Structures are given as C-alpha cells and as structure tokens.
C-alpha cells in the first residue's frame with residue numbers, strides 16, 4: 171500500500187462523519203487531508219442507516235448544523251455528479267395525547283425561534299399528507315417541509331468524491347493502530363501500512379472511536395446499542411413523496427423505500443451491543459435479527475399503519491450504533507491531547523448531522539476554536555466519571571430509551587445514581603432533599619416539607635415543587651438559606667507566572683492584591699465568552715478559581731490550552747478537597763458572626779474578597795460573592811470538616827429563620843438579579859458587549875488579554891444583538907427557554923433561559939434581541955414585545971436592567 175509520509179490533518183474513519191469532515195477540511199480550508207479507512211468507505215455503521223434526515227433539536231446551534239446538512243445534501247449531487255439519494259419529502263410528527271400535543275406545540279415554537287418552518291396540522295390534514303395511517307387516535311401533528319431522507323452510502327460516497335475533488339487523499343484497507351503523541355501533542359499515526367506524520371488527527375471511527383482514543387488516555391464515552399428497522403416489499407399507497415413519519419407515542423418511525431416502507435423505532439428497553447473490544451473485522455456486518463424484541467414496535471406499527479399486515483417483509487436490519495450518555499454527539503479537541511480531535515457518538519442521527527457536524531469540526535480543527543456555540547456536543551462536557559464504562563453503559567441505555575419519550579422540562583436522569591456525593595449528602599437527605607444530578611454529582615434541587623415526597627412530578631404546567639421552591643427563594647430574600655454547592659469545580663494555579671498568565675486569559679482585572687476576588691470571563695480570539703468564573707487571589711503566587719460543576723473539564727482545558735508559554739505555574743484541580751456551603755440572605759452576617767470571631771463587617775470583609783476564617787474552630791476559605799443577589803458567603807471547607815461547619819451554621823441560624831435551599835431556588839433567584847448562566851445566556855458565540863458584561867472587561871486598562879483585539883474592533887460599532895430581560899405576569903404560562911421573542915410582531919430572537927421569579931411574581935426570560943442592521947437603546951425601547959409560547963402569543967415587558975434590583979448594582983449587597 172502506497173501511503174504518504176505526511177499529511178496536515180489525518181481523518182480516521184471513512185463513515186459519513188469522516189467523509190464530511192474531510193470534504194469540509196479540503197473544500198473550505200484547503201487543508202492537506204488524508205482519510206484512512208480500515209475497510210471500505212461506509213463499511214462501519216453508515217451503510218445500514220435508515221436515512222431519515224430531521225432537523226429540529228433543542229439546541230439552536232445543533233438545529234443550525236442540521237439545517238446546513240439539508241442545504242448541503244440539496245446541492246451535493248450537482249457538485250459531485252454522484253447521486254446522493256437525497257429528497258426533501260418533509261417530516262411529519264404525530265401527537266396521540268394532550269401532553270405530546272403540548273410538546274409538539276412547544277417544538278413548533280422552538281422551530282420558529284430557530285428559523286425552521288414547522289406547521290401544526292389537524293388529524294385529517296395529517297392523514298392527507300400520509301394517507302396510509304390510521305389517524306383516529308391523533309390529537310394533531312406537525313410537519314417540517316424541509317426535512318427529508320437520503321441514501322446514507324450514496325451520500326457518503328458523494329462527500330468522499332467531493333473531498334477528493336478538493337485534493338483530499340482517501341486510503342482504504344488501512345488501519346490506524348495508534349495515534350502518536352509527543353509532549354502531549356499529536357505528531358502522527360501508526361498504521362498497518364506504516365507511519366504517517368501529521369499536525370492534527372480527527373478520530374471519526376464511530377463505535378471504534380472509544381477504544382482507539384483510550385490508547386492515548388482520551389475519554390470518549392460511547393456505547394454501542396442495537397437498533398432495528400424492517401423493510402417491506404412495495405405497498406399500495408406508498409408514494410415516493412411520502413414524508414418521513416415519527417410517531418413518538420408509539421415509539422416508531424417510517425420512511426418510504428422503493429415503494430415500500432422502512433419502519434423502526436426506539437423501545438423503552440434498548441439493548442446494548444455488549445462486545446469489548448468491538449471487533450476490527452466487523453465490516454459491512456450486521457447483528458442477528460431479534461424479532462422477539464422488535465415485536466413491541468411491530469405491534470405499534472400495525473395500529474398506526476394497518477395495511478402493514480399485508481406487506482411482505484424484505485428484511486429486519488439490526489445494526490449497532492454508538493450512543494452517548496446524554497444523547498448528544500461528541501465533537502471537539504480532546505482535553506487530554508493537543509491537536510487530537512473527535513467526531514463521534516451520533517445517537518442514530520449521524521446521517522442528519524453529518525453535513526453540519528463535518529463543517530463545524532473542520533473549522534474547529536483549522537482554527538482551534540469552535541465556530542459557534544457547540545457546548546451541548548463539546549467533548550469537554552464529560553468528566554472522569556465518564557471513564558467508568560459500566561456507568562456510561564447504564565446511563566446510555568437510559569438516554570437511548572428516552573429517544574422518543576416525552577422531553578419534560580427539568581427532567582432528571584435516574585440511572586447510575588447516586589455516584590458522586592457531597593460530604594453533606596447524608597445531612598441533605600435527612601432534610602428531605604430532592605436531588606438532581608449534574609456531571610454525576612447529587613445536588614439538592616429542593617427540600618420537601620414534612621409529609622411531601624421528595625420527588626419530582628413532571629408536567630408541562632407548574633410542577634409539584636413550584637410553591638416549595640418559592641418558599642426557599644423567599645427565605646433567601648428575607649432571612650437566610652444554605653446551599654450545598656460542593657460540586658463546584660475548583661482549581662489552584664500556583665507559581666510566579668500565575669498573575670501574568672491569568673491576566674492574559676481573564677477579561678477582567680485579576681492582578682490585584684491578595685485577598686481579592688474577581689468575577690470574570692475568559693474570551694476566545696473573536697471575543698466570545700469561553701468561561702465565566704470567579705478568580706480569587708490567595709497569595710502573590712497562588713490563585714483559587716471556582717466555576718460551575720458541569721464546566722470542570724472544559725474550563726480547566728481552556729485555561730491550560732491557552733496558557734502563555736512564558737508564565738511558569740502548576741495547575742491543580744482541587745474540586746474534591748473542598749466542600750462548598752453558600753450562606754446567603756440578609757441575616758447571613760448575623761448567623762456567621764455567631765460561629766466565627768473574624769471581622770465580617772462590610773469594611774472588614776467587603777464584597778469581592780476572599781479570606782481564611784475560622785468557623786467552629788475550623789479553617790474555612792470564605793468568598794464574599796453571590797449568584798443570588800443577597801448578602802452572603804461561599805464557604806469552602808476542607809471536606810473532612812464540612813459536617814461540623816454545616817451543623818454549627820445550622821444551629822446558629824435557627825433563630826434567624828435559616829433553611830436549606832436547592833438549585834431550583836438558585837435558578838429563580840439569579841434570574842431576578844440579572845446573573846447570566848454560561849452555556850445558555852452567555853456562550854462562545856456571544857461577546858461581553860452583547861451580553862451586557864462590558865463592566866467586567868478591562869478595556870480601560872492598557873493590558874493585553876485574549877479577545878481584546880476583537881472586542882476593541884467592536885466597541886463603538888452597532889451591535890447586532892443584545893441580551894435583554896423579559897417578564898410576563900401570568901403564572902399559568904410556563905416559560906422553559908427557547909420561546910420566540912417578537913418585536914412589533916416580528917421574531918427577533920428566543921429565550922436562552924427562563925423561569926418564575928418568586929419575589930417579583932412574574933415569569934422571567936432572558937434572550938438576545940437580534941437586528942442585523944444594528945441595535946441601540948432606542949431600537950430596543952421603541953418596540954412592543956410579545957413571546958410565543960407553545961404557538962400562542964403572550965404580551966411581555968422588555969427590561970434592560972435586572973428585575974429585582976432595577977439599579978443592577980451587584981456590589982450593593
């Protein structure tokens with residue numbers, strides 16, 4: 171085999187994802203690409219996909235990627251002269267009950283928010299579009315006219331041809347044995363045909379990606395799951411323009427194929443393909459048909475399409491596909507090895523996602539930064555927990571089973587719990603915490619009063635915890651509460667170069683005297699917000715950083731990856747060493763004073779400072795900061811002493827009305843106070859000027875920092891979007907996020923986060939108002955605003971300042 175000795179980027183795997191990535195690398199970036207496929211192109215999972223191409227997801231960016239896939243598939247055949255089997259026959263989704271109907275109406279609004287056409291249909295209209303179905307149990311349906319279907323193998327070959335046309339080399343029947351790494355960075359790949367040096371690698375090896383990545387210590391938490399569909403002989407009434415059909419209440423989908431039907435689905439008891447390692451020679455291979463398991467779907471299909479009874483069955487395909495523990499695919503640069511990229515785990519929508527995922531991944535590979543907000547699919551969302559294969563398997567089974575189940579707001583996963591617990595877990599449990607789970611950590615969401623079960627009851631209306639959380643919220647505003655926030659990620663950066671390095675990475679001024687605490691963002695080269703965290707200076711050469719539970723891997727990787735070479739330091743992740751108890755509320759000072767002799771006065775311990783104090787004889791790192799907008803301290807306690815400190819505070823607080831409170835109260839409190847949540851309200855695609863965070867950026871200093879050049883270019887220019895706050899008073903309207911913002915009846919954006927504000931007694935939504943021609947104060951304030959919620963418009967007020975404290979003065983507390 172004649173293999174080149176060098177390539178700029180090596181793509182491992184010739185499925186649809188590898189081919190799309192190679193196509194975009196070559197076409198859009200002129201990269202020198204070598205794609206290496208162990209067998210023949212498509213021989214892994216791609217050749218046996220059903221080929222449905224749907225576009226709507228819960229994330230705007232992922233919907234954007236899928237929309238791009240459709241645009242690409244529409245033109246690819248013309249470009250490459252190779253048929254792709256693409257046809258835009260639309261996608262129909264059915265609702266059999268009121269709750270599903272509400273979900274679908276919310277999806278139609280989400281589609282509108284994301285610029286995707288989707289219409290509600292009556293049962294009889296749906297029947298006209300899909301005449302074979304029995305519509306007697308339908309409440310309604312929705313149609314996305316631009317959805318469609320493709321032939322997975324043809325489209326992959328077409329992408330491969332396109333890649334070759336733009337200079338990519340594709341080599342088949344060669345296996346990558348291992349990626350070569352030197353000093354933490356990719357330098358080449360060892361293959362069965364010899365060594366190839368390269369600058370970057372992208373692992374698109376589908377269900378083999380995990381075992382390949384493991385050889386370099388990289389965590390890629392995918393699990394192969396069996397997925398089955400049957401193909402019928404031609405059936406009367408099946409026309410070539412029949413839309414794809416998803417019937418989530420019956421767990422099934424259909425598409426037309428050569429005059430017959432493809433029918434598959436997502437059963438509630440999905441089966442993993444439990445083979446470790448996945449065999450190398452599983453090429454153009456399938457698993458055994460499992461009719462007994464498929465029966466449950468078949469029964470449902472016969473109810474929906476009675477004429478299936480007469481259809482001849484051509485075959486039942488059982489193929490393995492890589493799924494992930496949260497149902498989202500995996501993109502980006504591995505935090506463990508520089509220049510090692512990953513594109514895998516496509517959860518049975520890899521054909522739909524390939525176009526957009528390949529384009530985004532190519533840009534990420536070339537520029538080292540994600541081209542848009544890709545947090546929901548970012549490989550850095552995982553943590554060391556995801557190295558635990560049995561845990562990943564269990565959670566993935568649950569995620570896969572949820573594929574067609576109702577997507578309830580605030581829904582929590584149940585499998586593999588509890589796994590990571592705070593040292594205060596037993597105490598929280600004794601106080602009847604209803605726990606949620608974040609990155610594996612059990613965290614109190616709310617506390618059940620006596621005689622109430624500490625368990626969520628899901629619905630699209632107000633859920634069972636609504637008024638209970640209200641009491642926790644109001645206690646924080648009027649007396650004091652304790653939040654167990656031990657799962658916060660915490661790092662220490664130590665060394666002479668710490669201040670210099672952090673000054674380069676942080677948009678705010680962090681080179682201040684020891685004892686100072688600074689809220690800051692870290693920006694990418696375009697000025698987008700990559701991290702949002704608190705930086706405390708403990709000594710001249712020691713910083714303590716605190717960030718959100720879910721951002722632990724991401725932020726640590728961002729900091730290390732972008733650290734300036736001339737600033738020598740050591741980095742440590744100290745998350746497990748420190749429990750965190752947040753004591754918040756107007757009485758928090760009085761409570762703390764009862765167990766602590768240190769000076770806690772406003773002058774002695776001002777806002778935005780960090781000190782070591784003694785609580786009940788235990789040394790505690792106290793941070794004067796708040797995410798709920800009340801006087802308070804985050805108390806970081808060595809794990810072993812956290813129980814004693816909690817007990818002392820609890821006892822001292824009883825006469826002040828101290829109660830426990832959970833994360834749902836935090837959410838509502840922060841929404842009232844204007845605090846942004848990273849990953850929702852602020853992302854790599856939003857800059858501090860758009861997000862209203864320019865006050866936290868040191869543009870007035872002459873210090874250089876990452877993102878400064880980009881921001882300076884934007885200062886003084888009209889913004890194209892601006893984060894605003896919206897309120898609507900009707901408690902029966904429930905905002906969950908993604909509702910459309912209308913200005914003078916025209917869609918201008920959607921809510922990035924939302925909830926109920928118990929102090930102001932209103933629904934609150936945050937969202938960017940967008941206007942390409944530029945946004946200024948008069949544009950924002952001159953419009954009449956409304957929100958579209960589940961296809962209905964409700965009036966709302968737009969605000970430019972936090973809602974509970976109109977002055978927006980965070981230092982005041």
Ligand SMILES: Cc1cc2nc3c(=O)[nH]c(=O)nc-3n(C[C@H](O)[C@H](O)[C@H](O)COP(=O)(O)OP(=O)(O)OC[C@H]3O[C@@H](n4cnc5c(N)ncnc54)[C@H](O)[C@@H]3O)c2cc1C
Nearest residue numbers: 183185187208214215216219220221222346376520521522
């Ligand atoms: C039954 C079924 C139905 C589906 N239906 C749909 C659908 O309707 N719509 C949809 O969007 N998606 C569907 N999917 C999902 C879709 O098929 C996958 O998401 C997609 O094919 C994944 O593509 P990939 O490129 O990641 O993986 P693969 O196609 O598996 O490609 C990975 C490639 O990497 C190669 N490889 C592995 N290790 C190495 C190595 N060490 N060196 C070199 N090469 C290597 C393999 O040989 C393989 O060709 C379905 C999946 C199944 C199983």
